[in-house]
Amino acid sequence: MFPFLIVVLFSLSWKISDSTQPAEEFLHCLSLRFHNSSSISELVYTQHNSSYSSVLKSSAQNFRLSTPSTPTPLLIITPLHASHIQATVHCCKKHGLQLRIRSGVHDFEGLSYTTTYEVPFVVIDLLNLRSVRINVEKGTAWVESGATVGELYYEIAKRSRTLAFPAGIGHTVGVGGHLSGGGFGLLFRKYGLAADNVIDARLIDVKERILDRKSMGEDLFWAIRGGGGGSFGVVLAWKLNLVAVPAIVTVFTVSKTLEQNATKLVHRWQYIAHKLPKEIHMSIGISRVKSNENEKMTIQASFRAVFLGSIDELLPLMEEKFPQLGIVKEDCFEMGWAESNLYSTQFPIGVPLETLLNRNRKSILSKLFFKAKSDYVKQPIPETTFEGLWPKFYKEEAKSAIMVFVAYGGKMDEILEAETPFPHRAGNLYSVSYVVDWEEEENKNSEKFMSWIRRIHNYMTPYVSKSPREVYVNFRDLDTGTNEINDKENSHEQAKIWGIKYF
Numbered sequence: 001m002f003p004f005l006i007v008v009l010f011s012l013s014w015k016i017s018d019s020t021q022p023a024e025e026f027l028h029c030l031s032l033r034f035h036n037s038s039s040i041s042e043l044v045y046t047q048h049n050s051s052y053s054s055v056l057k058s059s060a061q062n063f064r065l066s067t068p069s070t071p072t073p074l075l076i077i078t079p080l081h082a083s084h085i086q087a088t089v090h091c092c093k094k095h096g097l098q099l100r101i102r103s104g105v106h107d108f109e110g111l112s113y114t115t116t117y118e119v120p121f122v123v124i125d126l127l128n129l130r131s132v133r134i135n136v137e138k139g140t141a142w143v144e145s146g147a148t149v150g151e152l153y154y155e156i157a158k159r160s161r162t163l164a165f166p167a168g169i170g171h172t173v174g175v176g177g178h179l180s181g182g183g184f185g186l187l188f189r190k191y192g193l194a195a196d197n198v199i200d201a202r203l204i205d206v207k208e209r210i211l212d213r214k215s216m217g218e219d220l221f222w223a224i225r226g227g228g229g230g231s232f233g234v235v236l237a238w239k240l241n242l243v244a245v246p247a248i249v250t251v252f253t254v255s256k257t258l259e260q261n262a263t264k265l266v267h268r269w270q271y272i273a274h275k276l277p278k279e280i281h282m283s284i285g286i287s288r289v290k291s292n293e294n295e296k297m298t299i300q301a302s303f304r305a306v307f308l309g310s311i312d313e314l315l316p317l318m319e320e321k322f323p324q325l326g327i328v329k330e331d332c333f334e335m336g337w338a339e340s341n342l343y344s345t346q347f348p349i350g351v352p353l354e355t356l357l358n359r360n361r362k363s364i365l366s367k368l369f370f371k372a373k374s375d376y377v378k379q380p381i382p383e384t385t386f387e388g389l390w391p392k393f394y395k396e397e398a399k400s401a402i403m404v405f406v407a408y409g410g411k412m413d414e415i416l417e418a419e420t421p422f423p424h425r426a427g428n429l430y431s432v433s434y435v436v437d438w439e440e441e442e443n444k445n446s447e448k449f450m451s452w453i454r455r456i457h458n459y460m461t462p463y464v465s466k467s468p469r470e471v472y473v474n475f476r477d478l479d480t481g482t483n484e485i486n487d488k489e490n491s492h493e494q495a496k497i498w499g500i501k502y503f
Contacts, residue, residue: 104174
């Protein structure tokens with residue numbers, strides 16, 4: 001969901017400039033390349049600009065990566081036209097500066113606006129490049145990389161209640177990064193990933209050329225649809241294939257505690273969810289809560305579903321496939337597909353559709369201090385393993401922790417592993433995401449929260465995918481591995497260690 005997210009990351013190999021004033025040299029270069037030099041003051045923010053800090057932090061989602069010690073860019077460019085990006089690429093090459101590109105800024109490790117290396121870099125923020133053009137008759141859309149998933153959904157819903165796009169549920173996630181890493185959401189069991197439904201793109205490559213699918217070639221077009229933050233280019237816009245949905249979908253959330261047989265239900269879910277019809281998306285959110293009876297801590301498993309059909313169609317299906325969950329009509333609600341995305345991120349039923357346009361509204365995995373990890377499960381996990389997991393949620397640092405299981409199967413079993421760079425297809429029962437978050441005043445002790453999630457991740461090792469232990473690139477996790485800067489001789493061998501886990 002993964003929520004995760006930059007358009008591309010240029011890891012340029014040019015020697016870092018020896019100049020003591022790289023920002024000034026870069027600005028001079030831009031002034032020679034921008035057609036209207038006066039626009040530089042409106043589109044370029046240096047560290048000395050009074051608006052620099054607010055622009056840098058305005059769309060940051062993981063506050064863990066917005067501290068005084070976090071490396072910051074020399075400049076932030078907020079282009080209005082493709083020519084501004086071409087000029088930035090040219091000047092970064094000329095002056096040996098690394099380049100980061102950000103759209104929704106949901107990259108879990110902040111790599112769209114910071115760096116793990118002590119090298120000067122520039123950020124292109126695509127905030128101003130966010131147009132969405134829907135063609136209902138052809139069932140297609142052109143969307144610029146700076147748009148959010150919510151803005152895309154809103155424009156589709158305004159024009160049709162029976163068209164949709166199979167992207168993620170976080171409405172503030174940037175389209176550019178989401179599509180670059182694959183992108184799964186409520187419709188992926190029916191139609192595949194967001195990247196599986198990209199049919200063209202416009203990209204600026206390292207030579208500053210603007211390319212479409214035909215001119216970039218099928219190899220590069222393959223790479224940008226799931227290859228994540230790689231050295232491919234700046235994707236300006238994507239042409240999407242829209243998909244059919246019924247005017248009414250049905251949702252439910254049913255929560256069970258340990259005292260209500262949650263462990264057995266979670267265990268049973270593993271054998272059922274991936275075999276359900278493609279029209280149903282099922283997930284489980286696991287967290288600790290206080291028992292209503294005696295305020296004692298317990299574990300709660302929230303079973304959530306979105307079904308492409310009516311309540312009357314869903315109820316007999318659940319009674320046949322998962323009677324143990326005990327779904328009844330009163331648990332279910334009917335709504336439009338776009339509204340179901342807001343429901344799935346725990347917005348109250350009935351919030352206006354315009355909520356999808358609010359980039360600054362706090363939602364799941366946004367405007368928090370957090371650390372996240374991911375896994376894939378290929379065999380059902382024993383019930384005793386869950387019983388051993390639950391006590392770990394009673395630790396102080398797990399007060400806001402959550403694990404989310406998302407059922408695979410359906411269309412994902414039918415798409416070949418090599419169809420795009422996203423390889424997590426047939427053979428996966430479900431994905432797991434782990435998240436722990438904390439408050440600002442606790443950030444000085446962030447390591448205890450990071451340690452907790454690493455212990456949980458380690459505990460799960462015997463029960464998840466192996467050789468490699470697979471990771472979703474949109475849930476980027478630097479614990480998986482990184483390369484050393486300027487170690488060209490060993491860069492490929494270093495990259496294989498973590499790359500094989502993502503790809």
